[in-house]
Amino acid sequence: MPVVMTPDNRSQATLLLGFALLVALILGSAWLAGQQTQSFALVRHTLEVEGRLSTVLSDFQDAEGGQRSYLLTGQPDYLEPYDAAVSRVDEDIKALGAATADNPRQQVLMGRLRKLGAARLARLSRTLARYRNGDHKGTVTLRELGPGQALTIQIRDVIRAMKAEEARLLQTRERATVRQAGLAQAGLAVNGIVILGLILMTFRQGQTRLRLANSSAAALGAANAALNAELETREAAEAQVRQMQKMESIGQLTGGIAHDFNNMLTIVIGSLDIAKRRLGTDRARALVYIDNALDGANRAATLTARLLAFSRQHPLVPRSLDANKLVGGMSEMLRQTIGEHLRLETVLAGGLWRAFVDPSQLENAVLNLVINARDAMPDGGRLTVETSNAHLDDAYAVANEGAVAGQYVLISITDTGTGMSADVIERVFDPFFTTKGVGKGTGLGLSQVYGFVKQSGGHVKVYSEPGLGTTVKLYLPRHFGAEADPDVAEPLLEAGTGHAKEGEVILVVEDDEKIRFLSIEALRDFGYTVVQAGDASQALAVLAVQARIDLLFTDIVMPGMNGRQLADKARESRPDLKVLYATGFTKNAVVHNGVLDADVALISKPFTIDDLVIKVRLVLDGGGINRGQ
Numbered sequence: 001m002p003v004v005m006t007p008d009n010r011s012q013a014t015l016l017l018g019f020a021l022l023v024a025l026i027l028g029s030a031w032l033a034g035q036q037t038q039s040f041a042l043v044r045h046t047l048e049v050e051g052r053l054s055t056v057l058s059d060f061q062d063a064e065g066g067q068r069s070y071l072l073t074g075q076p077d078y079l080e081p082y083d084a085a086v087s088r089v090d091e092d093i094k095a096l097g098a099a100t101a102d103n104p105r106q107q108v109l110m111g112r113l114r115k116l117g118a119a120r121l122a123r124l125s126r127t128l129a130r131y132r133n134g135d136h137k138g139t140v141t142l143r144e145l146g147p148g149q150a151l152t153i154q155i156r157d158v159i160r161a162m163k164a165e166e167a168r169l170l171q172t173r174e175r176a177t178v179r180q181a182g183l184a185q186a187g188l189a190v191n192g193i194v195i196l197g198l199i200l201m202t203f204r205q206g207q208t209r210l211r212l213a214n215s216s217a218a219a220l221g222a223a224n225a226a227l228n229a230e231l232e233t234r235e236a237a238e239a240q241v242r243q244m245q246k247m248e249s250i251g252q253l254t255g256g257i258a259h260d261f262n263n264m265l266t267i268v269i270g271s272l273d274i275a276k277r278r279l280g281t282d283r284a285r286a287l288v289y290i291d292n293a294l295d296g297a298n299r300a301a302t303l304t305a306r307l308l309a310f311s312r313q314h315p316l317v318p319r320s321l322d323a324n325k326l327v328g329g330m331s332e333m334l335r336q337t338i339g340e341h342l343r344l345e346t347v348l349a350g351g352l353w354r355a356f357v358d359p360s361q362l363e364n365a366v367l368n369l370v371i372n373a374r375d376a377m378p379d380g381g382r383l384t385v386e387t388s389n390a391h392l393d394d395a396y397a398v399a400n401e402g403a404v405a406g407q408y409v410l411i412s413i414t415d416t417g418t419g420m421s422a423d424v425i426e427r428v429f430d431p432f433f434t435t436k437g438v439g440k441g442t443g444l445g446l447s448q449v450y451g452f453v454k455q456s457g458g459h460v461k462v463y464s465e466p467g468l469g470t471t472v473k474l475y476l477p478r479h480f481g482a483e484a485d486p487d488v489a490e491p492l493l494e495a496g497t498g499h500a501k502e503g504e505v506i507l508v509v510e511d512d513e514k515i516r517f518l519s520i521e522a523l524r525d526f527g528y529t530v531v532q533a534g535d536a537s538q539a540l541a542v543l544a545v546q547a548r549i550d551l552l553f554t555d556i557v558m559p560g561m562n563g564r565q566l567a568d569k570a571r572e573s574r575p576d577l578k579v580l581y582a583t584g585f586t587k588n589a590v591v592h593n594g595v596l597d598a599d600v601a602l603i604s605k606p607f608t609i610d611d612l613v614i615k616v617r618l619v620l621d622g623g624g625i626n627r628g629q
Helices: 007-073 076-099 104-132 142-278 283-310 323-338 359-375 394-399 422-427 445-455 513-525 536-545 563-573 609-620
Strands: 319-321 342-347 355-357 381-392 406-415 459-465 469-477 505-509 529-533 551-555 578-583 602-604
Touching: 007 076, 007 104, 007 142, 076 104, 104 142, 319 323, 319 359, 323 342, 323 359, 323 381, 323 406, 355 359, 355 469, 359 381, 359 406, 359 445, 359 469, 381 469, 422 459, 445 459, 445 469, 505 513, 505 536, 513 529, 513 551, 513 609, 529 536, 536 563, 551 563, 551 609, 563 578, 578 609, 602 609
Parallel strands: 342 381, 505 529, 505 551, 551 578, 578 602
Antiparallel strands: 319 355, 381 406, 406 469, 459 469
């Protein structure tokens, strides 16, 4: 099929041809410039050779003049020009030979010059020797000086011939330089003409294109307006989709919470209702239902704690931790958890760095992952818990959203179970998402692990393939602080202990009357003297009149002054006052960036009576607080 040339195509072809000609001219000019450079170098070389010829001739003349003056006067001072000339003539002749090595004709003359020069120097030396031996008259006779002068004349003739050769070369090279300069000037003129022509052609083509652009501007404007309208429509649709996805996620989350809480509340309410009916007739049976209600309430508390961990709102108490010691201490419990049909292996790295995490939350995370791994291996298999040092570089941080480059302590949990597909891995950390059957999982275990590790400043990575098993890697922040015996734990108290000592007095501050009543009754049952206040202002009034108060037990979130502000105000007059905070949720009073403030004792709601009295006893005895690191 023949190619049809449009005016636009012809203009482009002409421009390309003009640019090709310009490139050829530029290359030719560059070649001429190189030739000129070579010609200039040759001219400088010729001038250099002429200078060296004059230097050699001057050497012989100085030697001859100095010798003759010495012979006529007998003064040794006249030998200085002679000695200087003789000492440098060999080097000057060598330099001249090297400079003329590229010219065969000059090399022939150089051979004659070397022989004549050697003969002349030898004769000068013999004449001096005769003079020094006493033959003063014989050495200055015409018979003695004549042959030396003849040698000098021959040397001058050779040098004159070499200079004539160099003059001939200089004339030839100057003509070449002039010719090349003329060609270069002509090339520059042609270049200028071609460039001017290209500019004119480009200008004309630009005008043509401008006319075409102006003619299509209206059409483009209309198309742009239509595109903007379509874009606005698409953005509105995408916003609706995002809102629907957000509502779907919220619906899944609230649906899961409502489902689990309703189940637990059914247990609590139903069990308490039956227990109330049986208290008068069957006390033992009523106690069973009360225990059942407590179990349901504890499950609800656990669900709340997991939701807080997922949302990174659970107050953490991080400290320097030996992950090897933690994993080693959990080994027996983990073996009992997974059962006899699974094999547990622990691989603990030597020289492991210390991590900076909350030990109890890390234990819960490892236990959750081990339970998930166990459920993924119903027919048996191998579970490996491994520790190591790890460094995440910038490339890894870029490739994995949320990861931060740096040094970490790594705990890996690997199973040989059923594995997960890529779409399941994408949702594995979503709350209430689970691949287990109905009643076999809440879908909060991995979301709790994810929230805890992220809140601790770490990173979680899951590797899995269907049928090959799963590896979950917990990258925990490395601890860079002091190593001063950080693994010393608080003393443990058993349930039922924690009684009062020596008439200890506790001020309970709680704005919820029923919670305040329960706390007071629990503490009084263990022998404490309890005074109470419904808010911070009442508490300050009590502090003003009560002589002895050993512990301030206060809620954090209260109307007006919060618990932290109350404690700070109370310590202005009682600097040694011990304080225990209670909260169901707090963000900024005693918890900052998800970490409990140093030198703070906290008990989270809901708590049992044993939890309360044990924590109170620890704080009164000087423990139970976050020491910080």
